[in-house]
Amino acid sequence: MPHSQHPIELLRFNTCGSVDDGKSTLIGRLLYDSKSLMEDQVEALEKSADITGGGQINLANLTDGLRAEREQGITIDVAYRYFATPKRKFIVADTPGHVQYTRNMVTGASTANLSIVLVDARQGVIEQTRRHTYIAALLGIPHLVIAVNKMDLVDWSQARFQEIRDEIEDFLPKLDVFRDVKFIPMSALNGDNVVDASPHTPWYEGPSLLAHLETVHIASDWNLNSFRFPVQWVNRPNNPTDPSLHDFRGLSGQIASGIIRKGQQVVVLPIGIKTTVKDIWSHDGTLDEAFCPQSVTLCLEHDIDISRGDMIVGIENLPGRNAELTARVCWMHQRPLQPGKKYFLKHTTQTVQAVVAAVENKINFNTLEAEETNAPLGINDIGTVRIRTAKPLVYDGYGTNRLTGSFILIEQGTNLTVGAGMLNAPTEAVKPEYTDFAI
Amino acid sequence: MSSYHLDHLQYLETEAIHVMREVAAEFERPALLFSGGKDSICLLRLAEKAFRPSDLPMPFLNVETGHEFPELIEFRDRRAKELGVKLIVRTVEEAFQKGIAQPTPGVVSRNQLQIPVLLAAIEEFQFDCCIGGARRDEEKARAKERFFSFRDSFGQWDPKNQRPEIWNLYNARVNPGENMRVFPLSNWTEMDVWEYIKKEKLEVPNIYFSHERECFRRGGQWLPIPPPHTDATKPDPYAGARPKPTDTVKKMVCRVRTIADMISTGMIESPADSVDDIIGEVSAARVTERGTRADDKASEAAMEDRKKAGYF
Numbered sequence: 113m114p115h116s117q118h119p120i121e122l123l124r125f126n127t128c129g130s131v132d133d134g135k136s137t138l139i140g141r142l143l144y145d146s147k148s149l150m151e152d153q154v155e156a157l158e159k160s161a162d163i164t165g166g167g168q169i170n171l172a173n174l175t176d177g178l179r180a181e182r183e184q185g186i187t188i189d190v191a192y193r194y195f196a197t198p199k200r201k202f203i204v205a206d207t208p209g210h211v212q213y214t215r216n217m218v219t220g221a222s223t224a225n226l227s228i229v230l231v232d233a234r235q236g237v238i239e240q241t242r243r244h245t246y247i248a249a250l251l252g253i254p255h256l257v258i259a260v261n262k263m264d265l266v267d268w269s270q271a272r273f274q275e276i277r278d279e280i281e282d283f284l285p286k287l288d289v290f291r292d293v294k295f296i297p298m299s300a301l302n303g304d305n306v307v308d309a310s311p312h313t314p315w316y317e318g319p320s321l322l323a324h325l326e327t328v329h330i331a332s333d334w335n336l337n338s339f340r341f342p343v344q345w346v347n348r349p350n351n352p353t354d355p356s357l358h359d360f361r362g363l364s365g366q367i368a369s370g371i372i373r374k375g376q377q378v379v380v381l382p383i384g385i386k387t388t389v390k391d392i393w394s395h396d397g398t399l400d401e402a403f404c405p406q407s408v409t410l411c412l413e414h415d416i417d418i419s420r421g422d423m424i425v426g427i428e429n430l431p432g433r434n435a436e437l438t439a440r441v442c443w444m445h446q447r448p449l450q451p452g453k454k455y456f457l458k459h460t461t462q463t464v465q466a467v468v469a470a471v472e473n474k475i476n477f478n479t480l481e482a483e484e485t486n487a488p489l490g491i492n493d494i495g496t497v498r499i500r501t502a503k504p505l506v507y508d509g510y511g512t513n514r515l516t517g518s519f520i521l522i523e524q525g526t527n528l529t530v531g532a533g534m535l536n537a538p539t540e541a542v543k544p545e546y547t548d549f550a551i
Numbered sequence: 552m553s554s555y556h557l558d559h560l561q562y563l564e565t566e567a568i569h570v571m572r573e574v575a576a577e578f579e580r581p582a583l584l585f586s587g588g589k590d591s592i593c594l595l596r597l598a599e600k601a602f603r604p605s606d607l608p609m610p611f612l613n614v615e616t617g618h619e620f621p622e623l624i625e626f627r628d629r630r631a632k633e634l635g636v637k638l639i640v641r642t643v644e645e646a647f648q649k650g651i652a653q654p655t656p657g658v659v660s661r662n663q664l665q666i667p668v669l670l671a672a673i674e675e676f677q678f679d680c681c682i683g684g685a686r687r688d689e690e691k692a693r694a695k696e697r698f699f700s701f702r703d704s705f706g707q708w709d710p711k712n713q714r715p716e717i718w719n720l721y722n723a724r725v726n727p728g729e730n731m732r733v734f735p736l737s738n739w740t741e742m743d744v745w746e747y748i749k750k751e752k753l754e755v756p757n758i759y760f761s762h763e764r765e766c767f768r769r770g771g772q773w774l775p776i777p778p779p780h781t782d783a784t785k786p787d788p789y790a791g792a793r794p795k796p797t798d799t800v801k802k803m804v805c806r807v808r809t810i811a812d813m814i815s816t817g818m819i820e821s822p823a824d825s826v827d828d829i830i831g832e833v834s835a836a837r838v839t840e841r842g843t844r845a846d847d848k849a850s851e852a853a854m855e856d857r858k859k860a861g862y863f
């Protein structure tokens with residue numbers, strides 16, 4: 113659906129860093145200085161400042177919305193904030209710094225276009241910096257900002273800024289490649305280089321944080337290669353009054369990648385039948401083409417038995433199909449990942465039973481090296497595991513497709529989400545024995 | 552810029568449709584909470600987009616405090632009929648009679664009393680999921696909530712132990728007696744809702760538009776004067792919520808920005824009588840929409856406390 117006018121884009125970003133690096137203060141500052149705060153919010157801030165803060169307004173209280181967070185002065189859970197400038201709309205995930213809340217950071221970052229990792233200029237690079245940068249890379253976030261905060265407390269020293277920058281650039285090559293990385297010296301508390309350029313950093317020639325967020329190129333962040341359509345819901349009207357709908361059989365879902373056109377050949381997996389897209393149905397009328405991440409309903413030329421969990425793909429660049437999988441898993445629960453234990457694995461629109469066959473390695477966040485181990489993965493550990501599923505998955509490597517290359521693990525009985533997995537690329541593509549559809 | 556690109560409303564729409572279809576596919580007995588307010592009006596259009604040409608695969612559920620704006624009830628009933636969807640209504644009044652809920656002495660507002668009524672309705676119909684129109688930008692406890700928000704068998708929300716929600720992989724598994732609340736509009740702002748209403752040409756109840764109404768001043772808000780008490784055989788349901796002789800009463804040109812019931816909804820003075828005017832007002836607004844909600848003024852944690860107890 114080409115646009116005649118320039119659309120307003122949406123940028124999703126998250127902030128992460130260690131406790132007290134000033135993440136919530138930074139978001140508060142962005143909202144405050146971009147005039148996105150309303151009078152009653154400022155009033156509530158001032159009210160809580162009088163009671164608990166000795167008269168000092170605490171910008172972090174804007175995002176720390178839970179009682180326990182305000183009591184302890186920390187961020188426990190992801191808080192989402194929304195603001196807009198004339199150039200863009202923004203969704204901000206403020207993610208916690210405590211190690212025990214790493215799972216929330218993964219939650220906030222998994223849908224982001226851009227990650228901001230805060231570093232306290234006095235403390236420099238610590239394990240949490242490496243952990244969060246690593247997770248942002250692992251999750252395939254294309255854009256990274258290293259915000260060197262509290263620069264006022266190191267006298268705006270360019271040498272200190274450069275030292276931190278060098279240390280991070282030293283380990284960046286060990287990580288999956290970011291499309292771009294930006295270093296910005298700032299003071300979130302005082303607002304330097306957050307919305308407006310700071311007078312204290314004449315040696316810094318880059319943009320303020322907001323100026324960067326408004327202009328970073330995100331149009332190509334969605335994957336328009338290799339059509340993938342996980343079938344989410346079979347759309348079959350009961351007793352329609354419109355006779356033209358008597359034989360309507362639609363396959364509803366969200367396009368995970370690529371572009372589909374009316375009349376295009378597709379393959380239905382896992383059964384491996386080739387057919388043609390007869391119609392792309394939407395409530396607003398039929399479409400000639402549709403693209404990722406639109407939600408549509410496809411009607412196919414042939415009446416094939418298709419249900420939720422099947423995948424419709426383009427005839428070129430086929431995905432893999434396997435029940436033996438290798439993936440990097442971020443573990444999110446106190447009960448460690450137990451090889452041999454059965455979990456539910458949700459991948460695209462299907463849930464299957466799965467067993468972790470073995471743990472191969474675990475990331476050491478001090479060295480960012482994968483160390484061989486066969487010990488179970490504990491909470492907040494990230495490692496490579498081998499998994500066997502009760503039914504083969506049709507999938508891509510996470511590196512090429514975030515939506516068909518990811519899964520979650522659910523503990524049976526409690527139904528808790530205990531792990532997030534990113535699949536390694538398949539070693540070979542599925543080779544369906546193409547029976548062109550014939551009756 | 553590539554032409555294969557969604558603007559922000561199209562992005563929010565496809566995300567919400569995906570969430571609604573996950574509900575239809577993963578739950579046995581879902582319901583959609585439809586009040587007739589602007590957010591749930593958007594939910595109805597999204598449900599049409601997600602499920603047509605099939606019937607909408609879930610009934611509508613609404614909990615009445617008994618203090619509703621009559622315009623809202625009329626609109627709610629008519630829309631359910633037009634869409635061919637079964638509407639289930641449960642009331643605080645019935646709950647009093649059945650002994651499920653007790654009036655709180657000295658408190659006129661029945662806002663809190665919606666909680667036991669909702670939980671009883673969930674149990675009565677064995678709903679395993681309720682879709683609601685809550686948005687994260689409304690309030691800071693809501694800002695912490697997931698798309699799929701798990702409630703235990705007491706209907707409680709545990710904000711410190713929420714299931715991580717990663718990518719678009721929603722964990723919809725619940726055990727019998729447990730329940731999920733699902734919020735497809737999580738990422739929408741008040742402005743997005745009005746822009747969507749404009750884009751989709753959605754009808755909204757006329758109390759959103761400027762009209763003349765007698766109001767009185769209480770708690771920093773202009774509250775609508777309740778309808779007269781006519782049935783003398785019953786106690787006045789609005790006792791305590793009527794203006795006292797000392798209260799300032801004024802005929803105003805006003806409208807609602809957000810709707811609770813007549814006791815909890817502050818009217819705002821406004822000449823806005825079209826969706827375009829409202830969009831102009833929202834973009835110039837200096838207070839959040841919940842700033843006109845008396846139910847949120849109680850304390851900084853008012854919403855968090857109600858949600859923990861099972862509120863929407």
